Amino acid sequence: MRKAxxxxxxxISQHKERKRFTNLTDELRPTSTEEAYLAQFEFQANCSRGALAGFKIGLTSVAQQKLCGIDSPIAGGIFLKEIYPSTHQIRLEDYHGLGIEFELALKISKDINPSETKFSSLNLLSYIDSIYPAFELIIDRNADYQILDALSLIADNAWSAGVILGNPIPNWESLQINELNSTLYWNSEPALRAQIKSANPLRSLEWVVNHLGKMGQKIPKDSLIMTGSVLQTRKPLKGDKITYKIENLSKVEVA
Structure with a gap:
């Protein structure tokens, strides 16, 4: 525990000094995913960013996992005071290397307690209260993406920097979530499109519930779960107008 x-x-010191992200080395490099998450929990408790209000999932694609030398997604914590409504204005100077990702956020309807039985995406449907289009904000601290170490990324709270939420998707229970289409509008650039199934949000929820349960952590009612980006991370510039839309059901905007 002392090492964590x-x-x-x-x-925490690196963040305060706005240092570039580099992989942890020597005696500070975690020796296992368990140790990396213990360090993450210490980071969350002592970084002065307030209470947790949910969890994010990263490295959802096999290609990303191979690049970072890991065989599963990773999780991080979302802080309550870093959840913002749509049209939130980003102050780039508040971040040291800001990226935006394009996701669905799931709001949890009741406590999910650790269980000896694994949860599946099907039996987790009853735990979902609402679903939103969302931007995830990440602090990558200008990292070199070609040499990322997953254990260092985990310890650094998976780069979690906040969430911007759109309106809830109406009648989501009657929809095939993975079959929904999303569109990203970035200034006057040609629109980018992706199917939600490229992130498979329900499978991501299944993974994070079982992952946290294995570590003895529950997911409280009203927690927000960010389920992974359907498009490549983008870096915003001052004045960018960005809209992420889920068909004609809902959208989230930022300026």
Whole structure:
């Protein structure tokens, strides 16, 4: 546990000093995913960003996982005061290397407690209260994406920097979530389109519930789960107008 505390203290100091992200090395590099998550929990508890209000999932594609030397997605915490409504204005100077990702957010309707039985995406449907189009904000601290170490990324709270939520998708229970289409509008660029199934949100929820349960953590009622980006991370510039739309059902905007 002492090492996890040291890792967290080092990362918190790096954030305060706005240092570029580099992989943890030598005695500060976690030796396992378990140790990396212990360091993450220490980071969350001591980084002065307030209470947690949910969880994010990253590295959802096999290609991303191979690049980072891991065989599963990763999770991080979302802080309550970093959840914003649509049309939120981003102040780039508040971030050290900001990226935006394009996702569905799931709001949880009741506590999900650790269980000896694995949850499946089907039996988790009853735990979903509402579904939103959302931007995930990440702090990559200008990292070199070609040499990322997954354990260092986990310890650094999976780069979680906040969430911008659109309106809930109406009557989501009657929809085939994975079959929905999404569209990204970025200034006057040609629109980019992706199917939601490229992130498979329900499978992502299944993974994070079982992952946290294995570590003895429950997911409280009203938690927000960010389920992975359907498009490549983009870096915004001052004045960019960005809209992410789920068919004609809902959208989220930022300026």
């Amino acid at each position: 505390i040291q890792i967290a203290e080092n990362l």
